[in-house]
Amino acid sequence: xxxxxxxxxxxxxxxxxxxxxxxxxxxxxxxxxxxxxxxxxxxxxxxxxxxxxxxxxxxxxxxxxxxxxxxxxxxxxxxxxxxxxxxxxxx
Numbered sequence: 192x193x194x195x196x197x198x199x200x201x202x203x204x205x206x207x208x209x210x211x212x213x214x215x216x217x218x219x220x221x222x223x224x225x226x227x228x229x230x231x232x233x234x235x236x237x238x239x240x241x242x243x244x245x246x247x248x249x250x251x252x253x254x255x256x257x258x259x260x261x262x263x264x265x266x267x268x269x270x271x272x273x274x275x276x277x278x279x280x281x282x
Contacts, residue, residue: 221273
């Protein structure tokens, strides 16, 4: 149970990170991105983030509130950015 308690401060970021993935996927569809390039880039980034998570979690625990805010703000900005082409299309 100690491991679960260690990750509780990042629970919101984990949930909203999945929403961010959906937003990024929608942006890729709108922009007509090559799915193979996106898949390879995504795999590289997931592995990189996994390594950062494994080795950086202990150091980042004291900054969890700041990290969660930055992650939430990034999701908000990406959501707005993904909606702008559609809004311009309808105008």
